Amino acid sequence: MKLKFNFKKGNAMESNQFKTLISEEGLKSTRQRVEILDIFLNSTGHQNLAEIYARVAKTNPKIGYTTVYRTLKLLTRLGLAAQRKFADGETRYESAAEGTHHDHLICLGCGKILEFEDDGLESLQHRIARRHGFKIFHHRMELYGYCSPCAHKKTRIRRKG
């Protein structure tokens, strides 16, 4: 999905920009949606629904879990959020600000998630696909290991994948 607005993490998307974007899909802008979007875009990382809901509830306890759930699905459809499922099986969401394709390095010790982008990797993927007659549309790539602090500890608190 091609975004019409040049929104970025940290730059709150204007409520009326959202209204325009969402109305193109025949959907309606609501207080709840705008509030959830605002909170979501103004936070970083890879959060699960419970975490996002907790943030929302802190600001407005009237908003239901179901609405947060549905709104995150909606934002994913609109290209404003991205859903991730790493090897631990938890469903997480991250902001999908324009031009932010990246893959992930995940620490098996502390759960830290690092993002990276590597053009060589991307082109190699396409070469591999072409070799097998495939036309790639997207990929998933995660590297699991230990970050440098964790690699030196003995006692590891296991988390994620």
Place this chain on the structure above:
Amino acid sequence: MKLKFNFKKGNAMESNQFKTLISEEGLKSTRQRVEILDIFLNSTGHQNLAEIYARVAKTNPKIGYTTVYRTLKLLTRLGLAAQRKFADGETRYESAAEGTHHDHLICLGCGKILEFEDDGLESLQHRIARRHGFKIFHHRMELYGYCSPCAHKKTRIRRKG
């Protein structure tokens, strides 16, 4: 986990080899486990539990679904099976015969799953990890697109994500 036996797809693992392998973990070899292992190793592809259970039930309807479920988890722990969760969210298992690390190309049209191995990709992953101070233990990498027959069809039967 380092395998003691040189089993391969198609070469049925001897029941007594399995007995030795499993007993090293303090576990017991049972009729059910041997039967499930045999059926599992003598089939190919990426099957979900229902599919594996169906095969097992065809041979021995007395074996319960729960036992198949538990045995596949066990085989995974022993390094004889590998669990996969592609983007469609289904849990699948494939035989993890010795020395068969590979990644996957998945057709969004027909659901075909192709396996590939690329040394360049593996080493590039390690370079990327090192660049970020990580020590990688495993990775997940899937390429999603259209196989050549599907790329030329108009009507696509969507499967897998």
Place this chain on the structure above:
DNA sequence: TTGAAATTGAATTTCAATTTCATTTTAAGG
């Protein structure tokens, strides 16, 4: 052969994801 420990399998539980539905809200038109 014996018996402690492990396994089996039907039934139950868990738990996140999804759906239902009565009520409320939105927004386009008048």
Place this chain on the structure above:
DNA sequence: CCTTAAAATGAAATTGAAATTCAATTTCAA
């Protein structure tokens, strides 16, 4: 500013795969 049809909300219910329970059965070391 009304009206109203369509969409959204949110509490509650449902779903379904994964995991657990437990009484009965089986395994295997001694």
